[in-house]
Amino acid sequence: MTMQTLPRRLGVAVVTAVIVGFLSIKLDTFRDYQIAEVAYEVTAVAGLTVLTGLSGQISLGNGAFMAIGGYTTALLLMHLSWPFVAALVASAAVAAAAGAIVGVAAARLRGPYLAGATLMLGVALPSVAYAWPGIFGGDQGLNVTFTTPAFLGATFPLTRWQAWVSAAVALVTLVLLANLCYSRVGRNWRAVRDDEVAAALDGVNVAATRILAFVVSAVCAGLAGSLLAIVTSLVAPGAFTITLSIALLTAAVIGGLGSLPGALWGSLVIVLVPTYVTDVATSHGLSSSVGSNIPIAAYGVVLILVMLVFPQGIQGGLRRLLTTFTGPDPKTRPWHDASAAHVTPSADEAPASQHEKEGTS
Amino acid sequence: MPVVEFLQFTLSGIVFGMIYAAIALSLVLIWRGTRVLNYAQGGMAMFTTYIAIEVIYHTGSYWAGFVVALAAGVVLGAVCQLTVIRPTMNKPPLNAVIVTIGLLILLEGLAGIFFGGQYRSFPAAFSITGLKVGTTPLGVSRFDVFVVAAVLVTTLALAAAFKYTSVGLRMRAAAFNATIARLSGIRVARMFTVGWALAGLLGALAGVLVSPSTFLYPNSMDAIFVFGFTAAVIGGLDSPAGAVVGGLLLGIALSYVAGYGGSKGSDLTSLVALGILVVVLMIRPDGLFSATKVRRV
Numbered sequence: 001m002t003m004q005t006l007p008r009r010l011g012v013a014v015v016t017a018v019i020v021g022f023l024s025i026k027l028d029t030f031r032d033y034q035i036a037e038v039a040y041e042v043t044a045v046a047g048l049t050v051l052t053g054l055s056g057q058i059s060l061g062n063g064a065f066m067a068i069g070g071y072t073t074a075l076l077l078m079h080l081s082w083p084f085v086a087a088l089v090a091s092a093a094v095a096a097a098a099g100a101i102v103g104v105a106a107a108r109l110r111g112p113y114l115a116g117a118t119l120m121l122g123v124a125l126p127s128v129a130y131a132w133p134g135i136f137g138g139d140q141g142l143n144v145t146f147t148t149p150a151f152l153g154a155t156f157p158l159t160r161w162q163a164w165v166s167a168a169v170a171l172v173t174l175v176l177l178a179n180l181c182y183s184r185v186g187r188n189w190r191a192v193r194d195d196e197v198a199a200a201l202d203g204v205n206v207a208a209t210r211i212l213a214f215v216v217s218a219v220c221a222g223l224a225g226s227l228l229a230i231v232t233s234l235v236a237p238g239a240f241t242i243t244l245s246i247a248l249l250t251a252a253v254i255g256g257l258g259s260l261p262g263a264l265w266g267s268l269v270i271v272l273v274p275t276y277v278t279d280v281a282t283s284h285g286l287s288s289s290v291g292s293n294i295p296i297a298a299y300g301v302v303l304i305l306v307m308l309v310f311p312q313g314i315q316g317g318l319r320r321l322l323t324t325f326t327g328p329d330p331k332t333r334p335w336h337d338a339s340a341a342h343v344t345p346s347a348d349e350a351p352a353s354q355h356e357k358e359g360t361s
Numbered sequence: 362m363p364v365v366e367f368l369q370f371t372l373s374g375i376v377f378g379m380i381y382a383a384i385a386l387s388l389v390l391i392w393r394g395t396r397v398l399n400y401a402q403g404g405m406a407m408f409t410t411y412i413a414i415e416v417i418y419h420t421g422s423y424w425a426g427f428v429v430a431l432a433a434g435v436v437l438g439a440v441c442q443l444t445v446i447r448p449t450m451n452k453p454p455l456n457a458v459i460v461t462i463g464l465l466i467l468l469e470g471l472a473g474i475f476f477g478g479q480y481r482s483f484p485a486a487f488s489i490t491g492l493k494v495g496t497t498p499l500g501v502s503r504f505d506v507f508v509v510a511a512v513l514v515t516t517l518a519l520a521a522a523f524k525y526t527s528v529g530l531r532m533r534a535a536a537f538n539a540t541i542a543r544l545s546g547i548r549v550a551r552m553f554t555v556g557w558a559l560a561g562l563l564g565a566l567a568g569v570l571v572s573p574s575t576f577l578y579p580n581s582m583d584a585i586f587v588f589g590f591t592a593a594v595i596g597g598l599d600s601p602a603g604a605v606v607g608g609l610l611l612g613i614a615l616s617y618v619a620g621y622g623g624s625k626g627s628d629l630t631s632l633v634a635l636g637i638l639v640v641v642l643m644i645r646p647d648g649l650f651s652a653t654k655v656r657r658v
Contacts, residue, residue, distance in 0.1 A: 058455070105639055108646045112398045115458075116594035117638055123587050124635035131628040242587070246462055253459045289477050293579075297470025303463030304445055311452040 009178050013171045020167045024160050032159040033231070034271060039166035040227035041267040043173050045251045046260055047220025050177060052249070053258025054186060055213035056193030057106060058115045061122030063245035065095045065218040069225030070235040071129070074142040077229075084146065088169065088226045095222020096215050103214030107207045122245035126237035141236025144229045166227045173220055178260055180216065189213055221248075254306045256315030265314040269306075274299055369500025370620040371613055376505040378612020379512040383567035384589025385596060385604035386516060387560035392598045393536040394556035397446060397457045401464035403586025405441070405561055406568030408468045409433040410577055411476045413569055414483055423486055430565045438561020442554050472579040483572035508570045515566055516605060519559065532556060588615070591634055595641050597648025606649065611637065 020039075024032050048062050069091035076087040102121065106114055129136035136142065148161040180186055188209045191199035200206050229235045247270050255266025277295035310317035384402060391399045399405075413430035417423055441464060449457040487503040523529035534542040535552035543549050567589070568582060575581050592611045596603025611634060618633045619626045645651060 052455070058458075105643065109642055110646070111454075112392065112598055113594055113642060113647060115398065116590055117635075117642055119587065120591055120631070120635045120638050124631040127628050127631050131625050131632070242583075250459055250462060253455050257453070257455060290474050293470045293473030293478065295470075297467050297474060300463045300465070300467025300470055303466065304460050307452075307456045307460050307463065308445065308448050311449075311456055 006179065009175050013175050017167065017171055021164065024163045024167075029157060029159045032157065032163045034275070035163040036159070036166040036227070036231040038264075038267050038271045039163065039170040040224045040231060041248070041251065041271055042264050043166075043170045043227065044221045044224035044248050045255070045267050046170075046174055046177055046263040047217035047224075048248050049252040049255070049258055049260065049263045049266075050181060050189070050220075051213050051217035052252060054181060054193060055189040055210055057210060057213060058111070058249070059118040059214075059217065059245075060115050060242075060249060061102075061118035061120070061125075061245050062217060062221045062248050063240050063242065064121050064125040065098060065221035066225035066228060066244065067125055067129075067235075067237075067240035068098050068218075069095045069222030070229040070240070071136060071142070071225075072222070073226040073229040074144045074235045075135075077144055077146075078142060084165075084230060088223065091226040092219045092222045095218045095225070098222075099215040099218020100211060102218070103211035106214060107210045119242065119245070122242045126240045129237040137236070139237065141234050141238070144233050144235060146230040146233060162231045166231060169223055169227055173223060174260055174263075177216075177220070181260070185209075185212065250303060254303060254310075254313055256313030256317075259313070259315040262313050262315035265318075269302065269314070273302055365497055366620070369498070370616045372499055372501045373505070374613030374616030375609060376501060376508050376612070377571075377616065378592075378609035379509050380567050380571045380585065380608075381589045381592040381612050382605045382608025383512045383515070383563050383570070384586060385593035385608050386519075386601055387563035387567070388590060388593045389596075389598055389601050389604045390556050390560040390563070392593075394532070394553045395442075395446070395450070396454070397449075397461065398590075398598075399557075399560065400458065400461040400586075401441065401468060402560065402564045402589070403582035404465035404468035405434065405437050406564035406585075407577070407579065407582040408472055409437060409561075409565040410483065410568035410572050410582075411472055413565075414481060414572075414577060415476070417484060423484055427486070427569055430569050431562050434561035434563075434565025434568075435558045436561070438564075439554050439558040441561075442557035446557070447550070447553075469579040476579075478579055480576040480578045483569075483577050485573040489573065504573065511566060511570060515563065516601075519563075520601065528552075528555065587631075588612075588634065591638055594648060595638060597645075597650040600648065600650035603648055603650030 020035060024035055027035075044062060044066055048059060051062075052058050072091040072094045073084075073087045076082045076090055077084070082090070102118070106117065109117055129141070130138055133139075146158075146162070148156045148158055152161065181189075188199070188204050191202065191204055192206050192209045196206050199209075225235075225240075228239065232239065251266030251270045252263060253266070254269055255264065256262025274295045277298045278291070281291040281294045306314065310320075312320075384406070387402055388399060391397055391402075409430045412433045413426035415426075416429045417426035420426070445460050445464060446457060449460050485502075485504040487507050489502045489504050491502055492499045492506075523533055531542070531547045532552045532555060534545065534547055535549040536556075539549045542552075567585065571585055572581065575585070588611055589608070592607035593604050594607070595610060596605070596607030614637055615630045615634060618630050622629050641649060
């Protein structure tokens with residue numbers, strides 16, 4: 001990993017930005033919308049892959065932080081007419097505060113207990129919008145007004161501008177996360193994930209390290225929620241259901257847990273696979289009840305197959321593919337063996353004797 | 362009358378609590394054996410309930426549908442474990458989580474393809490008009506009594522089977538320590554499959570029992586699953602008794618919230634469930650009925 005230096009990461013980000021800019025001009029409005037969608041998904045998924053893959057804490061409720069970010073942005077734009085950038089920063093700050101609270105509560109919880117608590121958070125938080133419709137607009141949600149800036153001219157398509165803004169925020173977030181992951185903070189996360197006792201003996205503050213991971217992932221989700229608000233022009237509880245939270249975790253795991261490129265692959269899968277299968281189904285003239293459900297079933301099959309064929313996710317599969325061509329890389333990345341630390345024994349071994357070792361189920 | 366109201370809310374809370382308990386128990390059965398949390402449990406229950414509704418429609422007999430649903434639950438549980446869960450057992454634990462989520466999505470998609478996405482009403486075995494003592498309505502029906510009795514009987518039968526039969530002993534041994542169980546000649550992998558099959562049966566039971574009050578559609582069991590999971594976490598995932606207590610606790614508490622919460626009541630149930638969960642986990646991070654276990658850093 002000698003090459004993972006700041007200039008290289010910035011280079012990758014700039015190249016990606018150029019590609020995204022080129023694509024957004026070449027492709028139609030719907031594809032621009034999908035670029036924006038992938039951009040906000042990857043922002044949230046990257047935060048979650050850090051939380052779960054690096055610090056070893058599962059979250060089935062990161063959609064709640066997205067809701068916090070989205071509603072913060074909507075309220076600030078609507079009532080105070082803040083500029084979007086200010087609202088974006090404020091959304092991240094509010095989400096960070098929420099992440100700190102959840103992180104403190106989560107610091108004692110492990111495995112399925114943490115999964116259950118965060119799942120309930122993801123289910124419960126959107127109901128705040130129903131309970132106080134005066135502030136949050138109830139079922140209808142709040143409209144978000146977002147326009148192209150004047151200097152781009154009146155004919156510049158809004159979706160392209162939305163795609164640019166989302167992609168820019170996503171890329172900046174990814175670069176910052178990549179730096180964080182290779183810093184002392186990232187090493188502490190991995191140390192705590194692999195062995196709490198050993199990390200504590202080495203002077204790592206385990207609780208603070210775990211809480212910080214929650215704050216970082218909440219900030220990412222808050223930014224993503226803010227982007228979702230301006231891309232869809234609406235924040236409503238229906239956008240932040242538990243399905244969203246589960247999709248985020250799904251994307252992180254099938255992309256390759258703990259890997260930032262994996263977060264991108266996973267986001268592409270959850271955004272593009274359902275649309276692609278719908279296109280295929282409608283072009284074959286299937287009836288609507290069948291046609292609208294085939295993408296759902298196919299999505300389920302894709303999740304199962306990716307997990308069985310590429311246990312380390314898509315990024316893990318790609319790496320394995322590369323090593324078969326180039327031979328094994330002696331400088332293996334330390335954090336990509338996220339799973340190696342807590343592999344459950346096979347069905348023929350002793351899962352029940354592993355009470356202490358249960359990972360992030 | 363406040364007393365009557367309180368009684369009504371409590372009784373209807375117990376009815377829903379027993380359904381959460383059935384789902385929670387099915388999760389505990391699977392967790393104890395295979396250390397997998399089955400997020401598809403609700404989806405499996407939804408699918409078997411659709412099978413029941415088709416059987417009832419074609420045969421005209423409720424009990425034929427009831428029995429077929431339970432049998433389908435057993436088969437579905439075992440098939441899922443053998444086909445997609447067993448290959449994940451030597452992989453990272455989150456893979457099994459995603460596989461069960463994939464299974465849930467697949468089942469919901471298949472239900473939409475085979476049975477259509479529209480809401481369908483599901484028949485109840487007995488009258489759903491409220492029972493009365495004298496002139497005082499109790500807020501529960503004959504069918505609600507059946508719901509409680511069915512879950513109770515199934516739970517006690519399972520508990521007896523675990524305690525007194527050879528298969529039960531072998532399953533407990535496999536869950537307690539798979540290596541030693543294997544050295545004693547127990548087919549551990551097969552015991553895990555039996556665990557999934559029994560969990561499938563409990564889930565199917567919960568699906569058939571809850572659907573008369575929720576309607577049936579591909580996502581109809583999602584909320585029931587979330588509360589069942591919450592109940593299992595409250596009780597402690599290693600404790601069958603905890604699952605039942607957690608289910609009843611949650612069912613009764615949520616019934617009070619919905620009953621006394623006024624216009625906001627139904628919106629607040631999931632927030633209150635979150636509150637209960639957080640309070641319980643702050644005091645006992647591994648649930649109310651967790652065995653004492655040292656984890657210190």
